[in-house]
Amino acid sequence: FPDENLDALGLDELSQRILGLPGFADDPAWANDAILKAILRDWYEEIGV
Known part of the structure:
Protein backbone atom coordinates (compact mmCIF):
# COMPACT_ATOMS: atom_id res chain seq x y z
CA PHE A 1 0.00 0.00 0.00
CA PRO A 2 2.57 2.57 -1.07
CA ASP A 3 0.11 5.47 -1.34
CA GLU A 4 -1.63 4.83 1.99
CA ASN A 5 -2.21 7.77 4.34
CA LEU A 6 -0.91 6.23 7.55
CA ASP A 7 -2.37 9.01 9.69
CA ALA A 8 -5.86 7.99 8.58
CA LEU A 9 -5.30 4.24 8.93
CA GLY A 10 -6.78 2.83 12.13
CA LEU A 11 -5.63 -0.32 13.87
CA ASP A 12 -8.82 -2.19 12.92
CA GLU A 13 -8.34 -1.42 9.24
CA LEU A 14 -4.64 -2.31 9.45
CA SER A 15 -5.56 -5.62 11.07
CA GLN A 16 -8.04 -6.42 8.30
CA ARG A 17 -5.47 -5.60 5.63
CA ILE A 18 -2.86 -7.82 7.26
CA LEU A 19 -5.29 -10.70 7.66
CA LEU A 36 -0.15 -3.50 15.01
CA LYS A 37 1.47 -0.38 16.49
CA ALA A 38 4.91 -1.92 15.89
CA ILE A 39 3.95 -2.58 12.27
CA LEU A 40 2.85 1.05 11.88
CA ARG A 41 6.09 2.28 13.48
CA ASP A 42 8.16 0.17 11.09
Whole structure:
Protein backbone atom coordinates (compact mmCIF):
# COMPACT_ATOMS: atom_id res chain seq x y z
CA PHE A 1 0.00 0.00 0.00
CA PRO A 2 2.57 2.57 -1.07
CA ASP A 3 0.11 5.47 -1.34
CA GLU A 4 -1.63 4.83 1.99
CA ASN A 5 -2.21 7.77 4.34
CA LEU A 6 -0.91 6.23 7.55
CA ASP A 7 -2.37 9.01 9.69
CA ALA A 8 -5.86 7.99 8.58
CA LEU A 9 -5.30 4.24 8.93
CA GLY A 10 -6.78 2.83 12.13
CA LEU A 11 -5.63 -0.32 13.87
CA ASP A 12 -8.82 -2.19 12.92
CA GLU A 13 -8.34 -1.42 9.24
CA LEU A 14 -4.64 -2.31 9.45
CA SER A 15 -5.56 -5.62 11.07
CA GLN A 16 -8.04 -6.42 8.30
CA ARG A 17 -5.47 -5.60 5.63
CA ILE A 18 -2.86 -7.82 7.26
CA LEU A 19 -5.29 -10.70 7.66
CA GLY A 20 -6.28 -10.29 4.00
CA LEU A 21 -2.73 -10.48 2.66
CA PRO A 22 -2.22 -13.32 0.19
CA GLY A 23 -0.50 -16.17 1.96
CA PHE A 24 -1.27 -14.92 5.49
CA ALA A 25 -1.48 -18.13 7.48
CA ASP A 26 -0.78 -17.07 11.05
CA ASP A 27 -3.19 -16.98 13.98
CA PRO A 28 -5.35 -13.82 13.69
CA ALA A 29 -5.23 -13.48 17.48
CA TRP A 30 -1.58 -12.41 17.12
CA ALA A 31 -2.74 -9.18 15.46
CA ASN A 32 -3.09 -7.34 18.78
CA ASP A 33 -2.68 -3.60 19.35
CA ALA A 34 0.98 -3.82 20.38
CA ILE A 35 1.95 -5.74 17.25
CA LEU A 36 -0.15 -3.50 15.01
CA LYS A 37 1.47 -0.38 16.49
CA ALA A 38 4.91 -1.92 15.89
CA ILE A 39 3.95 -2.58 12.27
CA LEU A 40 2.85 1.05 11.88
CA ARG A 41 6.09 2.28 13.48
CA ASP A 42 8.16 0.17 11.09
CA TRP A 43 6.02 1.33 8.16
CA TYR A 44 6.66 4.98 9.09
CA GLU A 45 10.39 4.25 9.27
CA GLU A 46 10.28 2.49 5.89
CA ILE A 47 8.72 5.49 4.15
CA GLY A 48 10.95 7.96 5.99
CA VAL A 49 8.35 9.86 7.98
